[in-house]
Amino acid sequence: MREAAPPEFSGQVERWGPALSALAVLAAWELASRTGAISPMFFPPPSSIAVVLWRMLMGGELLVDLGITIARVIAGFVLGAGLGMLLGMVMGSSPRLGAQLDPWVAALHPTPKIAVLPLILVIFGIGEASKIMLAALGAFFPMLINTIAGVRQIPHIYFEVADSYGAGRMQTFARVVVPGSLPLVMAGARISANVALMLTIAAELVAAQRGLGQVIWFAWQTLRIEEVYAGLFVTSMLGITFAYLLERFTRWVMPWRSGVRNASR
Amino acid sequence: MKIECQQLTKVYEATNGPLSSLEDVTFSVDDREFVGIVGPSGCGKTTLLKLIAGLLEPTSGRVIMSGAPAEGYPRSSMVFQDHGLFPWMTVLDNVAFGLQMYGIDRAERRDRARAFVDRVGLSQFADSYPGQLSVGMGQRVGIIRAFVTDPPLLLMDEPFGALDSQTRLVLQEELLRIWGEYQKVVIFVTHDIDEAIRLSDRILVMTGRPGRILEEVPIPLDRPRELTRRKPAAVGEIKWHIWGLLEEQVRKSLWVAD
Ligand SMILES: Nc1ncnc2c1ncn2[C@@H]1O[C@H](COP(=O)(O)OP(=O)(O)OP(=O)(O)O)[C@@H](O)[C@H]1O
Ligand SMILES: [Mg+2]
Numbered sequence: 001m002r003e004a005a006p007p008e009f010s011g012q013v014e015r016w017g018p019a020l021s022a023l024a025v026l027a028a029w030e031l032a033s034r035t036g037a038i039s040p041m042f043f044p045p046p047s048s049i050a051v052v053l054w055r056m057l058m059g060g061e062l063l064v065d066l067g068i069t070i071a072r073v074i075a076g077f078v079l080g081a082g083l084g085m086l087l088g089m090v091m092g093s094s095p096r097l098g099a100q101l102d103p104w105v106a107a108l109h110p111t112p113k114i115a116v117l118p119l120i121l122v123i124f125g126i127g128e129a130s131k132i133m134l135a136a137l138g139a140f141f142p143m144l145i146n147t148i149a150g151v152r153q154i155p156h157i158y159f160e161v162a163d164s165y166g167a168g169r170m171q172t173f174a175r176v177v178v179p180g181s182l183p184l185v186m187a188g189a190r191i192s193a194n195v196a197l198m199l200t201i202a203a204e205l206v207a208a209q210r211g212l213g214q215v216i217w218f219a220w221q222t223l224r225i226e227e228v229y230a231g232l233f234v235t236s237m238l239g240i241t242f243a244y245l246l247e248r249f250t251r252w253v254m255p256w257r258s259g260v261r262n263a264s265r
Numbered sequence: 266m267k268i269e270c271q272q273l274t275k276v277y278e279a280t281n282g283p284l285s286s287l288e289d290v291t292f293s294v295d296d297r298e299f300v301g302i303v304g305p306s307g308c309g310k311t312t313l314l315k316l317i318a319g320l321l322e323p324t325s326g327r328v329i330m331s332g333a334p335a336e337g338y339p340r341s342s343m344v345f346q347d348h349g350l351f352p353w354m355t356v357l358d359n360v361a362f363g364l365q366m367y368g369i370d371r372a373e374r375r376d377r378a379r380a381f382v383d384r385v386g387l388s389q390f391a392d393s394y395p396g397q398l399s400v401g402m403g404q405r406v407g408i409i410r411a412f413v414t415d416p417p418l419l420l421m422d423e424p425f426g427a428l429d430s431q432t433r434l435v436l437q438e439e440l441l442r443i444w445g446e447y448q449k450v451v452i453f454v455t456h457d458i459d460e461a462i463r464l465s466d467r468i469l470v471m472t473g474r475p476g477r478i479l480e481e482v483p484i485p486l487d488r489p490r491e492l493t494r495r496k497p498a499a500v501g502e503i504k505w506h507i508w509g510l511l512e513e514q515v516r517k518s519l520w521v522a523d
Pocket of ligand 1: 277278279284285286304305306307308309310311312313346474
């Protein structure tokens, strides 16, 4: 029988493990690239990517592109996820309307939204609206589907309790439907935010003057590989930031979920 | 307030066909009466309470209430089996929920709710969420949520099921006190015959599913009752009588496959 590691030690490993392994990967990459074990053409050393990234940030242009992308993602997310949540609450609460609209959702949802971009460009032009609409379209469905499921899984007993105290439709909606569906709604929001970012970048790659997608695309066209990586890095940091903020927001709107013994309730 | 149930029948539309839950249930409850209901599991006790509360529509038959308060004022509150507390509201908000629905302003409803929370020893947990409570604590919250709106009719579905016997006794006494003081009608479902005898003026014994009223057993004990005192010999007789009735029904409902 082996000795278990002392608790302080395993606690330290848990805390610093991910950071250490990331450092190790970067170090190995740096070394392999510098020695030519992997082609610096495709895998430039992280240190030179960092230098290029720093220069881009100092130049200020990258920040403008970042801001433009953030604005597009947020606009698309708010529009798409907001509408998805509203329609989802209605469809989830009304079995009859739900039954009518379910086939539409089933038919439209699996279409890869990026394939709709040309159509959107035709309808909304090549301006700001088309990128926002694509992101909104992508954000709409995950939110819609999660919200419907979130409302439908609320145990019947809570509606009976509300009913027994004479709660009206709006009261039931505000005090039962909304909080009861929140766990799945917030899970939907995380997917929606990610899809909105993905589609915004995709639209920027092919049909934009500015934005992170355009930064990456332009760097590739001019074969500045470090700038491709720098653009990728900023994009992924943006995704992580959105996920983190939503996580914080989720905890804030669902205080009953933290420190609860029976987390399934 | 007087309640009359006339030939209540409830057939559920279950996934594998219609399921008859209650059949031809007729009884009446007098003003200020405390009625206990016992019966085998699945015989339709919860269904019966929901029919009286108006949460379900009977398939046939009707519930008549006379001397009930005007529309908009609570007629009845139900203590639900497994309490049905909203997990997303604090204990205090759960207790105040009914008052909020009846349009009582925030300060007053919180005061009234807090008084009840204190009374069942949960002061420290007023701002906790139900998920942080023990089963018995949750049950106490479910009970006071129904009490706080002060309706003339209390429907209680195995409210003391998960409590230890001391807490149970205290709450039984509290219930009797409230019942006596505020002159309520109580319809009380339990699987504990002793409890039914201790509390009730009359016990309705139900058959197995589909539930019917098998017998009405009056309990000739004086009021007010001292729950901790020794019971007269007659109580033992009543208990064995009900036991006999129930045992047969439970056997039937367990062995008759349908
Ligand atoms: N919503 C429903 N849909 C279909 N069948 C139901 C529904 N609710 C209850 N039933 C059925 O009706 C019968 C009576 O149920 P009910 O909950 O009233 O029994 P009960 O006497 O309260 O049982 P217990 O003592 O176990 O709580 C059961 O057979 C149950 O399966
Ligand atoms: Mg029941």
